Amino acid sequence: MNSHKVISIRNLTPSTYVIRMEKKDFTFRTGQYITLGFSGSIDRREYSIYSAEQDDYLEVLIKEVEDGLLSKRLKKCKPGDELDVDGAFGHFSLKDDEIKSKKFMFISTGTGISPIHSFIHTHPEMDYTLLHGIRHKEEAYESESYDPNRYILCTSGENTGDFNGRVTEYLLKNPVSPDTICYLCGNCHMIYEAYDILEKQGIKLGPIHTEVYF
Amino acid sequence: MKTIAFKTLGCRLNQYETDALASTFQNNNYKLVDFESEADVYVINSCTVTHQSDHKSRNFISQANRRNKDSVLVVTGCMANNAKEELESRDEINYVLENDNKSALFSLVDSHFKGELKHPSQLDKDLFAYGATEKGFHTRSMIKIQDGCDNFCTFCIIPSVRGRAKSRPFQAILDNVKAVINQGAKEVVITGVNIGRYEFETYKFDDLIEAILNLDGDFRLRISSLEPDGFGDKFLGLLSHPKMTPHLHLCLQSGSDEVLLRMRRMYTVKTFRNTVEKVRAIRPDFNFTTDIIIGFPGESEADFTESCDMIKNLEFGHVHAFKYSIRKGTRAERMTDQVLEKTKTERSEILRGIAENSKLNYRSQFIGKIQRVLVESTDGNTAKGYGEHYIPVQFEGENLKKNTFYSILIKDIAAENDGLLLGELV
Numbered sequence: 051m052n053s054h055k056v057i058s059i060r061n062l063t064p065s066t067y068v069i070r071m072e073k074k075d076f077t078f079r080t081g082q083y084i085t086l087g088f089s090g091s092i093d094r095r096e097y098s099i100y101s102a103e104q105d106d107y108l109e110v111l112i113k114e115v116e117d118g119l120l121s122k123r124l125k126k127c128k129p130g131d132e133l134d135v136d137g138a139f140g141h142f143s144l145k146d147d148e149i150k151s152k153k154f155m156f157i158s159t160g161t162g163i164s165p166i167h168s169f170i171h172t173h174p175e176m177d178y179t180l181l182h183g184i185r186h187k188e189e190a191y192e193s194e195s196y197d198p199n200r201y202i203l204c205t206s207g208e209n210t211g212d213f214n215g216r217v218t219e220y221l222l223k224n225p226v227s228p229d230t231i232c233y234l235c236g237n238c239h240m241i242y243e244a245y246d247i248l249e250k251q252g253i254k255l256g257p258i259h260t261e262v263y264f
Numbered sequence: 265m266k267t268i269a270f271k272t273l274g275c276r277l278n279q280y281e282t283d284a285l286a287s288t289f290q291n292n293n294y295k296l297v298d299f300e301s302e303a304d305v306y307v308i309n310s311c312t313v314t315h316q317s318d319h320k321s322r323n324f325i326s327q328a329n330r331r332n333k334d335s336v337l338v339v340t341g342c343m344a345n346n347a348k349e350e351l352e353s354r355d356e357i358n359y360v361l362e363n364d365n366k367s368a369l370f371s372l373v374d375s376h377f378k379g380e381l382k383h384p385s386q387l388d389k390d391l392f393a394y395g396a397t398e399k400g401f402h403t404r405s406m407i408k409i410q411d412g413c414d415n416f417c418t419f420c421i422i423p424s425v426r427g428r429a430k431s432r433p434f435q436a437i438l439d440n441v442k443a444v445i446n447q448g449a450k451e452v453v454i455t456g457v458n459i460g461r462y463e464f465e466t467y468k469f470d471d472l473i474e475a476i477l478n479l480d481g482d483f484r485l486r487i488s489s490l491e492p493d494g495f496g497d498k499f500l501g502l503l504s505h506p507k508m509t510p511h512l513h514l515c516l517q518s519g520s521d522e523v524l525l526r527m528r529r530m531y532t533v534k535t536f537r538n539t540v541e542k543v544r545a546i547r548p549d550f551n552f553t554t555d556i557i558i559g560f561p562g563e564s565e566a567d568f569t570e571s572c573d574m575i576k577n578l579e580f581g582h583v584h585a586f587k588y589s590i591r592k593g594t595r596a597e598r599m600t601d602q603v604l605e606k607t608k609t610e611r612s613e614i615l616r617g618i619a620e621n622s623k624l625n626y627r628s629q630f631i632g633k634i635q636r637v638l639v640e641s642t643d644g645n646t647a648k649g650y651g652e653h654y655i656p657v658q659f660e661g662e663n664l665k666k667n668t669f670y671s672i673l674i675k676d677i678a679a680e681n682d683g684l685l686l687g688e689l690v
Contacts, residue, residue, distance in 0.1 A: 096416070096595070139414050141493075141530060238525045245521075245532070262525050264418075264595065 078138030102171035159236030183217035228252035274311025280406035284394035310343035405449035410456030418595035460494020519574030520567035559608030561599035583619035
């Protein structure tokens, strides 16, 4: 476990923010996560890495959890504060031999877009479509950083996105081609439903990758 | 001559480590005695995977202290990592040895008797520096290939107490296997925390298994517990190798996809079932054993029924079912929909009944067939051991010898004795 200085906090909505930390010699594979906590504290939480492999800083996207132990305290961090970073962990990763040759569908809800942001910014040349499911448009975190022709915003709480409804409803109305590699990241129910839909549309088990957010 | 007694809880990896440590002590003029006897040294190789494991470990610590208050009492294993401060505060415990120092146990105890008191932090940290297991508790020779786990399943404390995944060098493993075969081992068991994730330089798990199977010698290879996500078709192909035993302990944990997602397991019910069916298409009597967690947070009646159905449908040879218990520091600790203890107990009874039937059904198919049994214990006339499918077999004869293969015709099954197969020499 190493100590990393906070560089900045970037508020995206009243409850969601990005912590940027110094990277030091930390290495990871895009899609992996870290555990984060205050130096010396045993309380730690897992966060997917938001930044790209080649960035010279390390970022995580965090949503404040009501009654959360850490997310509220992390938001109050000041530049120069020390955080303990452990990792990188996880197997939610792209396969090297597929990145340039395959077509990808990234399906995420809420802050589940974090590892997808890292995928796309690490490999901007990828042939991808990104579905991001949220309730209100303000939760479209840094949507301007994606190619608008590849980004589909699904808003379920209001008709302000590219599609009014859940990502699963979008998938039912817009079947995915069976030769697509799918990565799903978000809450358990979305993953469960989307998985069934994709399977019925002919996507075989192998090319579906999932990461659950709670 | 000093006497030493071990008590091992939990996984095969702990068993292996105890075997290796016990051998080292015996090779250095210590006498191994039963844990129930008075000893100069007691070693509790603990487990912390459930509340029950913690409870058992504490109980054995008290027992050891009662037997000989002047003994050197060492607690090691996963509880030593997870509850270090609590254990260090207990006066009756001389040393608390975390997993990464465990291999240096002999050095610690030997120094103690020479009057040189070492703090465990002064010891070498090496996850793989264990000696051979030839004088341990098991006939089967366990080989550690890996330690730690990076999967971070939401219920599991193991990554916190065993650390990050680390693989033992490829050639060191092959040398170790060759050595135990030369010493007379007839069955080699591959062990670790998450062995399917073995990776050393360019070698993956299936490369290692292939290389071991290609070694010369009259031995058979057994894989211990395996996660369903860490291997591919090459490994499944190796299951047909003549030296490979037709048994895998493949950890299912739940028969519900929703629960598997919340557990952050990296497979689905369908992929698990496909694996079992693919293997049994080639070898219909292949023995799959598994683990099931009962009452994981949010487990509904429907989810539980799906687990029961999986056991019935896949006809596991053995199911290790245990009730979910909160482990501090895991993600599932913070899940709000914890299942009532009473419900977990009721479900346990139901599931254990189904698992028992499944076991007896599965094992009954061997009546009238021949098993190649490696004898683990015998008084010369009655012997007990395991067949290639990892089912216990008992038979009678004359001058029967331990660590010897016998061809046994299975005649009956002792349902009242945990499904023990009864046979006779061919």
